[in-house]
Amino acid sequence: MRAEFINPFVQAANAVLQGELGEAPSRGEVRLQSSAYTTNDVTALVGVTGQVNGVVLFGMSQKTACCMVSRILGQEFKEFDALAQSGIGEIGNVITGRAAVLLAEAGFVSTIAPPALIVGRGTMITTLDLQRLVIPLETVCGAVEIQVALKVALAARVPANGTGVALAR
Amino acid sequence: MVKVMVVDDAAFMRLRAAKTLEEQGYEVLQAENGAQAVQIYHQHRPDAVLMDITMPEMDGLAALKEIRRLDPAARVAMCTAMGQQAIVMEALKSGARDFVLKPFQPDRVVAAVNKMLS
Numbered sequence: 001m002r003a004e005f006i007n008p009f010v011q012a013a014n015a016v017l018q019g020e021l022g023e024a025p026s027r028g029e030v031r032l033q034s035s036a037y038t039t040n041d042v043t044a045l046v047g048v049t050g051q052v053n054g055v056v057l058f059g060m061s062q063k064t065a066c067c068m069v070s071r072i073l074g075q076e077f078k079e080f081d082a083l084a085q086s087g088i089g090e091i092g093n094v095i096t097g098r099a100a101v102l103l104a105e106a107g108f109v110s111t112i113a114p115p116a117l118i119v120g121r122g123t124m125i126t127t128l129d130l131q132r133l134v135i136p137l138e139t140v141c142g143a144v145e146i147q148v149a150l151k152v153a154l155a156a157r158v159p160a161n162g163t164g165v166a167l168a169r
Numbered sequence: 170m171v172k173v174m175v176v177d178d179a180a181f182m183r184l185r186a187a188k189t190l191e192e193q194g195y196e197v198l199q200a201e202n203g204a205q206a207v208q209i210y211h212q213h214r215p216d217a218v219l220m221d222i223t224m225p226e227m228d229g230l231a232a233l234k235e236i237r238r239l240d241p242a243a244r245v246a247m248c249t250a251m252g253q254q255a256i257v258m259e260a261l262k263s264g265a266r267d268f269v270l271k272p273f274q275p276d277r278v279v280a281a282v283n284k285m286l287s
Contacts, residue, residue: 097250
């Protein structure tokens with residue numbers, strides 16, 4: 001996991017959550033994690049492919065999820081129904097999309113897959129040999145944890161000889 | 170009544186855009202993928218289209234080209250979270266009138282539609 005992947009996600013999450021919720025989130029300490037992730041009530045997953053590959057997870061409680069979609073749509077969601085699920089998937093999609101634009105500007109062009117959602121806590125997600133960068137955020141609706149598990153694809157990787165010349169395919 | 174078609178595979182985003190536009194007095198048609206958008210455009214000829222890019226069945230760029238083939242005067246604005254230059258350029262080259270970056274704010278959606286209709 002490269003440190004340069006942190007900022008695109010922090011910036012994208014800040015911009016999107018501030019725009020959507022009306023207040024910028026505060027950020028806790030970013031950390032690296034290798035052990036499996038045990039899901040909170042709601043986890044949105046967004047796949048990334050291209051010059052960087054992997055997955056980005058957005059975990060939160062159901063209360064936080066309902067609060068976020070209620071604020072965005074301006075109508076109260078008491079249950080985490082299909083429409084609310086669609087809303088949380090989109091938040092994950094938009095944050096990852098924004099981060100992908102910033103990653104592209106840094107030289108890592110990639111695209112994102114449609115979001116998927118895991119509803120229900122206690123599921124173990126392992127990103128296998130990929131370490132995850134964990135970005136804890138405190139939003140006006142509660143805690144949201146972003147887990148970024150990305151690696152540079154072979155074609156974009158700088159060779160070990162240190163020439164700084166990327167391998168051409 | 171002026172008809173606007175909102176195309177997005179996420180129900181939440183369709184509802185959100187539709188709500189914003191209906192409050193402005195527009196009649197809103199909804200499609201959940203590019204193929205459905207082309208079909209609805211053919212049947213109802215909306216005055217403006219607001220379309221996502223990443224969608225199943227047929228993506229927004231393919232649907233934009235198909236709609237512009239059906240109606241070279243079609244007014245279509247693309248909206249996406251992926252504002253990379255290559256995608257923006259392809260959309261504009263294919264006839265998109267505007268590009269709205271998600272998350273879209275209500276006034277930005279209304280401005281994009283009003284601009285297309287002016």
